Amino acid sequence: MWGSPMALKKGFKQLVDEAEAEIETISVEDAKQLVDDENTVIVDLRDIRELWNSGTIPGSVHAPRGMLEFWVDPDSPYHRDVFSSGKKLVFFCAAGWRSALATKAVQDMGVAPVAHIGGGFGAWTEADGPVEAKEKK
Numbered sequence: 001m002w003g004s005p006m007a008l009k010k011g012f013k014q015l016v017d018e019a020e021a022e023i024e025t026i027s028v029e030d031a032k033q034l035v036d037d038e039n040t041v042i043v044d045l046r047d048i049r050e051l052w053n054s055g056t057i058p059g060s061v062h063a064p065r066g067m068l069e070f071w072v073d074p075d076s077p078y079h080r081d082v083f084s085s086g087k088k089l090v091f092f093c094a095a096g097w098r099s100a101l102a103t104k105a106v107q108d109m110g111v112a113p114v115a116h117i118g119g120g121f122g123a124w125t126e127a128d129g130p131v132e133a134k135e136k137k
Contacts, residue, residue, distance in 0.1 A: 004051065004067050008121050010025050010062050014094075015101060017101040018049040018101045019101050019103065021102040021113065022107070023100065023104050023107055023114070024103075024113075024114070024115035024116075025115065025116060025117075025118040026090060026102075026116065026117050026118065026125050027117075027118055027124075027128060028116045028117060028119060028124050028127040029127065030111060030122075031056065031057075031090060031117045031124070031129070032052050032127075032130075033051045033114035034090060035057065035058060035059060035130070036059075037088075038087075039088060040087055040088045040089075040090055040092070041061055041082055041083075041085065041087045041088070041089050042051065042057050042059065042060040042061070042090045042092065043060060043062075043063050043089055043090065043091045043092070044056045044061065044062050044063070044092060044093075044121075045063060045064070045065040045068065045091055045092065045098050045099055045102055045103065046062075046064075046065075046092045046093050046094055046098075047064065047065075047122065048062065048064065048074075048134075050094060050121075051134035052135070052136055053057075053123055054121065054131070054136055055093065055131040055132055055133050055134055056121075056132060056134050057121070057124060057129065057130070057131070057132075058130050058131070058132045060092075060107075061082055062134075063080070063113070065082075065093070065102060068102055068105070068106065069105060069106070070107065071083055072084075072106050072109060072111060072124055073109065073113035079094060083111070086116065088113040088114070089106070089111065089113070089114045089115075090114075090116065090117060091103050091114070091115070091116040091117070091123055092119045092120050092124070093114060093116040093121065094120050094121050095119065095120045095121075095122055096116065096117065096118050096119050096120040096123070097103075097120075098120075099114055099120060101127050102116070103115060106108065
């Protein structure tokens with residue numbers, strides 16, 4: 001019907017593994033200590049519907065993955081000041097895949113310090129990390 005499957009040069013697993021080899025990964029236990037750290041910004045990359053359905057890490061900033069590079073770049077009309085604050089940026093998503101790729105992307109842009117939470121929000125909730133509801137606006 002659609003022909004043969006596309007042959008990828010690299011699949012997502014290889015991309016995530018390559019990113020993980022070049023970025024800082026923070027454990028959930030270490031991330032819990034950063035929730036109230038004034039020198040750290042925890043960034044939720046998940047889709048807004050994921051936040052509405054399952055909540056988020058208290059005090060985290062929501063930055064949809066599709067907008068991240070635009071929000072980080074000071075030359076972008078979409079730039080958000082939180083990303084040029086000089087604070088450590090710690091990204092998370094549901095499982096740690098999107099956040100690994102995002103961390104690598106902004107690190108490649110020259111942003112530092114930057115890291116991500118290994119295992120993402122799933123690991124966070126499994127470790128009984130605090131969660132706050134995100135209401136629809």
